[in-house]
Amino acid sequence: xxxxxxxVFPGSNCDxxxxxxIERITGFPVTMVWHGDASVPxxxxxxxxxxxxxxxxxxxGAMAAHSPIMRDVIAKAKxxxxxxxxxNGFQVLCxxxxxxxxxxxxxxxxxxxxxxxxxxxxxxxxxxxxxxxxQVIKVPIAHAEGNYFADADTIxxxxxxxxVVFRYSDADGNVSPETCPNGAQRNIAGICxxxxxxxxxxxxxxxxxxxxxxxxxxxxIFESAVVSLAAAA
Amino acid sequence: MxxxxxxxxxxxxxxxxxxxxxGALGALGFSGVDDVRxxxxxxxxxxxxxxxxxxxxxxxxxxxxxxxxxxxNYSYELVS
Numbered sequence: 001x002x003x004x005x006x007x008v009f010p011g012s013n014c015d016x017x018x019x020x021x022i023e024r025i026t027g028f029p030v031t032m033v034w035h036g037d038a039s040v041p042x043x044x045x046x047x048x049x050x051x052x053x054x055x056x057x058x059x060x061g062a063m064a065a066h067s068p069i070m071r072d073v074i075a076k077a078k079x080x081x082x083x084x085x086x087x088n089g090f091q092v093l094c095x096x097x098x099x100x101x102x103x104x105x106x107x108x109x110x111x112x113x114x115x116x117x118x119x120x121x122x123x124x125x126x127x128x129x130x131x132x133x134x135q136v137i138k139v140p141i142a143h144a145e146g147n148y149f150a151d152a153d154t155i156x157x158x159x160x161x162x163x164v165v166f167r168y169s170d171a172d173g174n175v176s177p178e179t180c181p182n183g184a185q186r187n188i189a190g191i192c193x194x195x196x197x198x199x200x201x202x203x204x205x206x207x208x209x210x211x212x213x214x215x216x217x218x219x220x221i222f223e224s225a226v227v228s229l230a231a232a233a
Numbered sequence: 234m235x236x237x238x239x240x241x242x243x244x245x246x247x248x249x250x251x252x253x254x255x256g257a258l259g260a261l262g263f264s265g266v267d268d269v270r271x272x273x274x275x276x277x278x279x280x281x282x283x284x285x286x287x288x289x290x291x292x293x294x295x296x297x298x299x300x301x302x303x304x305x306n307y308s309y310e311l312v313s
Binding site: 149 | 246247249250253297298299301303304
């Protein structure tokens with residue numbers, strides 16, 4: 001059994017995509033939770049979906065991070081409930097202080113919507129254990145604010161603690177400024193918490209989970225969650 | 234009482250929007266624009282009449298929501 005809650009903010013637009021993806025991949029129903037609710041039902045997994053919560057007013061993710069539901073999301077995350085933030089969800093996790101750093105405007109100032117290659121840098125986390133370390137996967141990005149920034153100390157800590165989970169690379173896994181679509185420091189596409197149970201990533205794994213969509217590289221995020229939970233049970 | 238709040242990017246944080254504005258100013262024929270940094274200006278009308286209390290509130294507003302202190306600085310003035 002996998003009990004997943006997807007938090008829906010005004011302006012979320014990938015909430016249904018991720019619900020359908022998780023239901024098809026895992027076979028278990030997903031609960032949608034409105035941002036104005038006071039608490040998240042008992043969950044094995046909480047997902048903050050992509051979109052433009054609150055129209056990206058002030059800063060992307062800033063208003064959503066203070067939504068009523070986030071108090072309980074933060075409490076549950078700190079108590080160990082795994083949380084996956086995709087795209088806008090990653091921005092919300094940073095603004096809520098569950099992950100360090102911030103997602104700034106893309107260096108090109110353009111909204112970028114295309115498939116990118118990612119190098120899996122850490123295949124030991126709750127969300128990545130079904131990948132291989134160093135594996136190159138193809139997943140789409142669709143964002144204007146994916147330019148990851150943190151101060152030098154924070155970047156150093158993330159690297160030392162092996163918390164950079166995905167980096168933008170080429171098809172062969174080479175990581176260079178040329179393979180970074182948005183200006184993110186160290187080509188960072190996704191980072192996790194110290195215990196690996198909170199993952200924020202700009203790319204959209206829920207958009208490539210079956211061949212009809214053009215690829216399946218995204219499914220292992222969700223399969224990893226199922227395997228991790230089964231191992232813990 | 235009104236708080237006039239300015240939010241600016243910290244030194245060293247890249248500002249692609251500022252760069253784009255600088256480029257546009259150059260294209261319009263304004264020469265000698267060495268750098269452009271952009272930010273936000275926010276006005277908050279406060280019922281609070283006590284300056285110390287108002288200052289305390291605005292400080293918390295900036296820290297909790299209005300600025301992201303990872304990349305931004307804030308400053309403000311209170312006017313009655």
